[in-house]
Amino acid sequence: MEPSAPNEPIAALATPFGESAIALIRATGQGLEAIGGEIFQKKLPPRKAVFAPYRSREGDILDEVVVTFFASPQSYTGEDILEISCHGNPLICEKILRDLSARGIRAAEPGEFTRRAFLNGKMDLSQAEAVIDLIRARGDRALEAAQHQIKGVLGDQIRKFVDRLLQILAEIEAYIDFPEEDLPAEDHGGPLGELKALIDQVVRLAATSHYGALLREGVKVALIGAPNAGKSSLLNLLLSRERALVSDTPGTTRDFLEETVHLGKHCLRILDTAGLHLSEDPLECAGMEKTIEQLELADICLWVIDQTNPNFNLPVKARDSLPAKRTFVLFNKSDLAGASPPPKSPEDFPALSMSAKTGEGLDGLIARIDDLVEKENPGHQRDWIAVSARHAEALEEARSTLEKGLALLRQNEPVELAASELHNAIDAFARIVGKIDNEEMLDRLFATFCIGK
């Protein structure tokens, strides 16, 4: 991002571009109270919606709008903000944005409002990141996690870690002046025991990143099985539309298809793959290789088997790639099976009977997927946290330096050495909530945002 004056006024359309009932244009920065006064030819009271004509610099009325002025520091960004709700016509939006630009307000970059909020101390970095998580959340659990994080739950947890660490540091630093005295043993309460307990907590928090990834990226569900088992029919059923070609000619799906859908409490990324069987055809073999690659990346595997004509044969490589504990067998075509019970499940994978044609058994399948994913949920208590990959990386660094510090203390090395490791851990924690002195890192972080947020 171009270096700019810290509170230079910026503006953007905050609602999607296109025809709509209302569009919202937002501006933040220094001097907006005066600019608002010029546009609307009156003093705007803070936090009051005012219905007024928007007058351009040339004196033309561009639209009748509702404007709300937020006075610094009581605003999203901590700066003066003007929120202009106009009619949702892209031409009106363009004219207003052009007029704002003529008044010296430049176009905002993606995420620049939230970046300002962070830089002006309105939220810590983990809260700023949660804003985009909240906008992107495509599942009940992802939404919950983002709502907790936006409240600052993660930041509070990190600050607690830092407080405890500072206490431990104070305790061990007291020994610097008494090198002949030993620190109390780890199981005698003292700072070593506390440090060990802190490390355990950090490890537990970092471990939530797996669930965090499932929430942020979606749960990858691979449909595999022999040709004609009904994989593509199942994809269409899950999506409630005809996405994949369904045919009774085996080998129709040669490449793989991926589609995202919100089912149950999570967002699922469903993958329809080329049928797996023993084949010599080079095109089919290439398709199967791709399926096997995808299997290795999948969070859940659904092995679809036609229960009226069960085929348990999979190429050895595919069978070996099926993740234990994360594979279900789906005995499909229950509508054709009549009263005969489904066959025995291969390799003791949990099995379900269903019909991709009638939808029978679908609710059961979705509940099973939810249950399996929920096992990763870090806690069912209030305000649970599922950290992101960026947080996990910082936590891992904190853990590793804390471990080093603990090892030094156990070996009775000079306390200063351990203390220096603990200070490094504080820096790693600080990266989660803010204190990023690297502009590029902030650019990358906020570049994933929408414009106007």
Ligand SMILES: Nc1nc2c(ncn2[C@@H]2O[C@H](COP(=O)(O)OP(=O)(O)O)[C@@H](O)[C@H]2O)c(=O)[nH]1
């Ligand atoms: N009766 C019945 N037919 C099904 C069911 N699922 C799939 N089929 C049919 O089985 C054939 C193969 O289905 P398809 O989804 O293309 O299988 P794929 O090769 O595994 O992707 C098609 O003729 C489907 O209409 C089912 O649950 N019941």
Ligand SMILES: [Mg+2]
């Ligand atoms: Mg298919």
